[in-house]
Amino acid sequence: MIYRVAIPADIAQIQVVRHTVKENTLSDPALVPDADVFDFMTHRGRGWVCESDGQILGFAIVDLIEHNIWALFLRPECERQGIGERLQTMMLDWYFEQTQETVWLGTAPGTRAEGFYQHTGWTRAGMHGQREVKFEMRYTDWQARRAQ
Numbered sequence: 001m002i003y004r005v006a007i008p009a010d011i012a013q014i015q016v017v018r019h020t021v022k023e024n025t026l027s028d029p030a031l032v033p034d035a036d037v038f039d040f041m042t043h044r045g046r047g048w049v050c051e052s053d054g055q056i057l058g059f060a061i062v063d064l065i066e067h068n069i070w071a072l073f074l075r076p077e078c079e080r081q082g083i084g085e086r087l088q089t090m091m092l093d094w095y096f097e098q099t100q101e102t103v104w105l106g107t108a109p110g111t112r113a114e115g116f117y118q119h120t121g122w123t124r125a126g127m128h129g130q131r132e133v134k135f136e137m138r139y140t141d142w143q144a145r146r147a148q
Contacts (some may be wrong), residue, residue, distance in 0.1 A: 003086060006047030006059060011037050013056035014049070021073050037061070040070050047071075048090050050083045060087040062095045062103065069105035072113075079112070085120060092142055100139040106132035121145045 006014065011034050018032065040061050041047030047061040058074035069091070074084055095103055106128035107113040114133055118124070121142075122135035 001050055001052045001057070003048060003050050003090060006041050006049045008038055008042065010049055010056060014059050017056055017059055017073050017075055018071070020075055045070065046094060048087050050087060058083045058087055060091045062091050064095070064098055067101045067103050069103060084116060088120060092137065096139050096142055102136050102138045104134055104136045106134050109133045
């Protein structure tokens with residue numbers, strides 16, 4: 001498996017991964033057009049992918065403007081293999097090299113994603129909107145976790 005910074009040529013496969021997830025599905029795929037993916041991974045922040053044999057298995061994108069994890073998704077058959085944790089580590093290492101601002105994300109309650117974020121050191125910070133749990137990661141917490 002190869003882990004690397006995402007490039008615009010990856011967008012088509014990133015969209016495939018996004019549309020194959022079993023949790024946090026989009027009610028309308030048009031809600032996240034290619035132009036948004038491009039903007040978030042090239043202008044607002046950065047993205048990373050994990051690929052094997054030319055196929056993207058998962059991706060992560062962080063937004064430096066809103067200090068938000070915009071996306072972290074894996075193909076369902078690739079879950080529980082450490083891919084998400086490795087993508088998250090690359091993303092948060094880069095994010096905290098750019099800023100020490102607390103980063104946040106939202107995810108649906110009662111999902112595997114919620115358990116993943118709890119397991120990987122995120123702090124529950126209430127609700128985001130009416131249907132998502134909000135998690136935060138502070139710079140100092142990330143540094144302490146990386147020192148373990």
